[in-house]
Amino acid sequence: xxxxxxxxxxxxxxxxxxxxxxxxxxxxxxxxxxxxxxxxxxxxxxxxxxxxxxxxxxxxxxxxxxxxxxxxxxxxxxxxxxxxxxxxxxxxxxxxxxxxxxxxxxxxxxxxxxxxxxxxxxxxxxxxxxxxxxxxxxxxxxxxxxxxxxxxxxxxxxxxxxxxxxxxxxxxxxxxxxxxxxxxxxxxxxxxxxxxxxxxxxxxxxxxxxxxxxxxxxxxxxxxxxxxxxxxxxxxxxxxxxxxxxxxxxxxxxxxxxxxxxxxxxxxxxxxxxxxxxxxxxxxxxxxxxxxxxxxxxxxxxxxxxxxxxxxxxxxxxxxxxxxxxxxxxxxxxxxxxxxxxxxxxx
Amino acid sequence: xxxxxxxxxxxxxxxxxxxxxxxxxxxxxxxxxxxxxxxxxxxxxxxxxxxxxxxxxxxxxxxxxxxxxxxxxxxxxxxxxxxxxxxxxxxxxxxxxxxxxxxxxxxxxxxxxxxxxxxxxxxxxxxxxxxxxxxxxxxxxxxxxxxxxxxxxxxxxxxxxxxxxxxxxxxxxxxxxxxxxxxxxxxxxxxxxxxxxxxxxxxxxxxxxxxxxxxxxxxxxxxxxxxxxxxxxxxxxxxxxxxxxxxxxxxxxxxxxxxxxxxxxxxxxxxxxxxxxxxxxxxxxxxxxxxxxxxxxxxxxxxxxxxxxxxxxxxxxxxxxxxxxxxxxxxxxxxxxxxxxxxxxxxxxxxxxxxxxxxxxxxxxxxxxxxxxxxxxxxxxxxxxxxxxxxxxxxxxxxxxxxxxxxxxxxxxxxxxxxxxxxxxxxxxxxxxxxxxxxxxxxxxxxxxxxxxxxxxxxxxxxxxxxxxxxxxxxxxxxxxxxxxxxxxxxxxxxxxxxxxxxxxxxxxxxxxxxxxxxxxxxxxxxxxxxxxxxxxxxxxxxxxxxxxxxxxxxxxxxxxxxxxxxxxxxxxxxxxxxxxxxxxxxxxxxxxxxxxxxxxxxxxxxxxx
Numbered sequence: 001x002x003x004x005x006x007x008x009x010x011x012x013x014x015x016x017x018x019x020x021x022x023x024x025x026x027x028x029x030x031x032x033x034x035x036x037x038x039x040x041x042x043x044x045x046x047x048x049x050x051x052x053x054x055x056x057x058x059x060x061x062x063x064x065x066x067x068x069x070x071x072x073x074x075x076x077x078x079x080x081x082x083x084x085x086x087x088x089x090x091x092x093x094x095x096x097x098x099x100x101x102x103x104x105x106x107x108x109x110x111x112x113x114x115x116x117x118x119x120x121x122x123x124x125x126x127x128x129x130x131x132x133x134x135x136x137x138x139x140x141x142x143x144x145x146x147x148x149x150x151x152x153x154x155x156x157x158x159x160x161x162x163x164x165x166x167x168x169x170x171x172x173x174x175x176x177x178x179x180x181x182x183x184x185x186x187x188x189x190x191x192x193x194x195x196x197x198x199x200x201x202x203x204x205x206x207x208x209x210x211x212x213x214x215x216x217x218x219x220x221x222x223x224x225x226x227x228x229x230x231x232x233x234x235x236x237x238x239x240x241x242x243x244x245x246x247x248x249x250x251x252x253x254x255x256x257x258x259x260x261x262x263x264x265x266x267x268x269x270x271x272x273x274x275x276x277x278x279x280x281x282x283x284x285x286x287x288x289x290x291x292x293x294x295x296x297x298x299x300x301x302x303x304x305x306x307x308x309x310x311x312x313x314x315x316x317x318x319x320x321x322x323x324x325x326x327x328x329x330x331x332x333x334x335x336x337x338x339x340x341x342x343x344x345x346x347x
Numbered sequence: 348x349x350x351x352x353x354x355x356x357x358x359x360x361x362x363x364x365x366x367x368x369x370x371x372x373x374x375x376x377x378x379x380x381x382x383x384x385x386x387x388x389x390x391x392x393x394x395x396x397x398x399x400x401x402x403x404x405x406x407x408x409x410x411x412x413x414x415x416x417x418x419x420x421x422x423x424x425x426x427x428x429x430x431x432x433x434x435x436x437x438x439x440x441x442x443x444x445x446x447x448x449x450x451x452x453x454x455x456x457x458x459x460x461x462x463x464x465x466x467x468x469x470x471x472x473x474x475x476x477x478x479x480x481x482x483x484x485x486x487x488x489x490x491x492x493x494x495x496x497x498x499x500x501x502x503x504x505x506x507x508x509x510x511x512x513x514x515x516x517x518x519x520x521x522x523x524x525x526x527x528x529x530x531x532x533x534x535x536x537x538x539x540x541x542x543x544x545x546x547x548x549x550x551x552x553x554x555x556x557x558x559x560x561x562x563x564x565x566x567x568x569x570x571x572x573x574x575x576x577x578x579x580x581x582x583x584x585x586x587x588x589x590x591x592x593x594x595x596x597x598x599x600x601x602x603x604x605x606x607x608x609x610x611x612x613x614x615x616x617x618x619x620x621x622x623x624x625x626x627x628x629x630x631x632x633x634x635x636x637x638x639x640x641x642x643x644x645x646x647x648x649x650x651x652x653x654x655x656x657x658x659x660x661x662x663x664x665x666x667x668x669x670x671x672x673x674x675x676x677x678x679x680x681x682x683x684x685x686x687x688x689x690x691x692x693x694x695x696x697x698x699x700x701x702x703x704x705x706x707x708x709x710x711x712x713x714x715x716x717x718x719x720x721x722x723x724x725x726x727x728x729x730x731x732x733x734x735x736x737x738x739x740x741x742x743x744x745x746x747x748x749x750x751x752x753x754x755x756x757x758x759x760x761x762x763x764x765x766x767x768x769x770x771x772x773x774x775x776x777x778x779x780x781x782x783x784x785x786x787x788x789x790x791x792x793x794x795x796x797x798x799x800x801x802x803x804x805x806x807x808x809x810x811x812x813x814x815x816x817x818x819x820x821x822x823x824x825x826x827x828x829x830x831x832x833x834x835x836x837x838x839x840x841x842x843x844x845x846x847x848x849x850x851x852x853x854x855x856x857x858x859x860x861x862x863x864x865x866x867x868x869x870x871x872x873x874x875x876x877x878x879x880x881x882x883x884x885x886x887x888x889x890x891x892x893x894x895x896x897x898x899x900x901x902x903x904x905x906x907x908x909x910x911x912x913x914x915x916x917x918x919x920x921x922x923x924x925x926x927x928x929x930x931x932x933x934x935x936x937x938x939x940x941x942x943x944x945x946x947x948x949x950x951x952x953x954x955x956x957x
Contacts, residue, residue, distance in 0.1 A: 211414050
């Protein structure tokens with residue numbers, strides 16, 4: 001195991017897991033989402049599984065979703081009960097998103113029979129189903145199986161590519177797969193008319209704000225041929241992660257909301273994909289944030305853009321703290337790690 | 348990149364750094380020069396991340412391994428991989444993907460990494476990464492910088508990004524840092540804060556603007572000054588302070604400046620205290636034993652100065668009282684130095700000289716911050732040139748220090764009796780544990796009454812002893828000084844069968860008609876002749892071994908030195924040897940470790956040679 005993987009693993013060693021009910025999903029809720037040029041409702045279910053297989057071996061530097069995982073095998077019956085409990089609160093949303101804090105297609109999380117049970121139990125008026133998976137579980141056999149189960153519904157698989165830069169994925173994220181793995185999976189999905197959503201990570205640890213922004217832009221350009229939609233995931237500080245370890249020691253700052261705005265503004269000019277951003281923890285110290293005064297206003301604009309793709313929502317956005325953000329972009333590299341946050345300067 | 352140290356003051360030094368054809372003086376400030384920030388015209392060296400056209404020397408930082416931007420050629424650093432400082436050490440060490448730069452090393456501020464990242468590393472400049480985070484952890488910070496300096500030696504440069512501002516660069520230079528940058532100026536300006544050497548002030552806290560820099564002069568009202576104007580003020584202050592710091596090094600008074608500057612913040616004051624308390628050896632090795640500048644003790648921190656502690660330790664562990672003295676006479680210090688030249692001590696000495704057997708008496712001066720100064724050491728630094736705020740009031744720290752030193756001193760040096768000719772305030776904290784003290788001072792030590800009692804007591808107490816001849820005592824006095832300067836072994840070798848000629852303080856050590864050495868008021872140390880040095884050769888101390896093919900003329904330069912005794916300090920008298928034969932004697936301009944390491948610079952000023 002390499003050093004970054006060992007570091008990720010070491011942080012998971014001694015944390016106490018929360019009491020968790022294997023018959024209840026982690027969470028389910030309804031949200032808005034852009035769909036066919038309109039705004040539609042989406043029902044999100046997060047199933048509680050054994051946990052992401054990659055996480056169980058080492059895991060990614062920013063991911064703390066394992067805090068919701070069981071770490072022990074969850075019986076097929078329990079998993080089915082989770083879904084049954086969740087679907088009781090379904091209120092006719094057009095889209096269903098089925099997430100597991102891991103890979104939906106990973107049979108060590110959800111056996112094929114559970115996957116089939118769930119897909120077969122999707123209410124008939126649902127038009128689109130969205131799941132997530134690492135590329136290694138996207139095989140011809142699985143894809144054909146899904147297509148047979150679902151017939152006419154639109155199916156989308158989200159892949160956490162994070163970045164098109166293999167060096168960053170390996171040495172800053174510890175993602176455990178390559179850009180080529182992603183491309184192979186996408187080609188397969190395209191062949192079977194399955195939609196691809198690509199997750200792009202804004203600001204892995206060890207990157208400056210500028211490097212992070214540039215990397216997101218380049219990734220979006222380089223995935224232009226592969227992604228039907230792009231979901232920008234700005235890093236938030238999750239428990240028991242490398243990111244949290246650094247953040248607590250003042251060696252990491254979540255991205256500025258201005259960086260997200262800058263990315264979204266530019267994105268329309270170099271991709272036709274639908275680009276959205278759901279800012280988890282936005283405006284808090286652990287989430288992407290600005291100065292605290294303008295955060296609400298900027299977050300609203302980001303949400304608005306994610307539904308409408310209309311960059312005029314950013315037009316009248318400004319705040320004094322933009323100068324500090326620009327300083328950060330301009331000077332951070334020359335500070336050699338000293339200034340991870342240009343907002344916080346206490347001599 | 349070529350670097351040469353020119354002037355030293357403690358761990359701080361003034362040096363010359365040559366980049367291509369430009370030479371700049373250090374310590375200095377890298378002024379940021381980017382698309383958003385223009386370095387001021389008075390900057391000496393720039394730090395940039397863009398391609399620039401300039402006649403000034405600059406360092407251009409390229410893109411890191413994680414950057415999407417294509418790196419241009421000629422960048423000083425590119426494809427470097429910098430992990431945050433607190434990741435496990437093996438992750439730092441695994442960063443082998445990065446291209447090593449021949450002249451610059453980025454070292455994450457983690458002590459465990461120092462040995463591995465500095466070993467077999469020929470780069471000249473060490474950039475401390477995550478410096479501000481380290482700076483907040485006081486003990487770790489001092490520990491890291493001192494360890495780094497010890498590992499990389501004297502020939503290399505330390506650049507501490509982001510940390511230095513006008514309040515701290517004096518201390519940081521004293522700690523051993525060579526390069527700072529203009530980050531503090533930019534950050535402060537962005538936060539409407541004016542930098543001054545004595546503190547940082549928000550613009551609303553400056554009802555009057557105490558500055559005449561071009562920027563302040565033209566507006567004269569802090570509250571209306573904008574970001575750009577404040578930035579210019581801050582640049583000016585940084586530049587002003589770095590010059591002050593260099594001046595202080597050049598004049599040997601950096602410590603005094605540091606003690607003033609650290610008053611501005613408890614954080615800095617703690618750092619200096621930690622350095623003094625825990626890193627005495629680091630400071631002492633770098634502190635000269637002879638100095639022309641007075642030691643100004645106006646703060647509590649001055650009590651912890653390395654030269655003071657060294658003086659006290661040498662008085663207790665090297666110095667031996669003149670052998671034939673039997674009576675200890677404790678005297679107060681005088682403002683004028685050396686003491687003998689003062690009015691009060693002239694009076695004391697007159698009392699002493701009037702008695703029939705004066706040489707049986709040993710004068711020891713009680714003082715703060717040195718503790719006690721035997722008369723024989725009054726010409727040596729720092730006893731010869733210190734100045735302290737005198738109030739007649741002694742605080743508990745001073746009392747405790749004097750008591751413990753005197754206590755240890757009299758255990759090591761035996762006297763039959765003690766005469767206390769000290770002001771009442773000092774009698775109060777000293778007499779209670781001196782065995783049968785003869786107190787001769789009633790009101791003031793120099794009053795007619797006190798002096799009369801002193802004379803009478805001296806006469807009575809010395810009568811019972813056989814008369815000590817002046818020549819014997821002169822010889823013993825010089826030997827006592829030699830013990831302090833060279834240690835007992837060398838002092839015995841030097842002073843065997845010799846006589847003293849000349850009038851104090853200019854005294855010569857003679858063996859028959861051959862001069863062995865001389866005491867001068869200017870140095871307060873014994874300067875040796877070749878004959879004197881020859882006597883010490885076999886003891887293998889204070890030696891500097893030069894290469895066989897090196898011809899000795901005016902000075903010994905570092906490249907000619909094979910090795911040198913690590914106990915040599917700047918100002919020490921040293922023996923220059925070639926193939927185990929004495930070939931010269933002179934004064935050390937570097938300490939022994941630096942002489943062994945250095946490849947440039949004047950190491951020994953030769954007085955006599957073959």
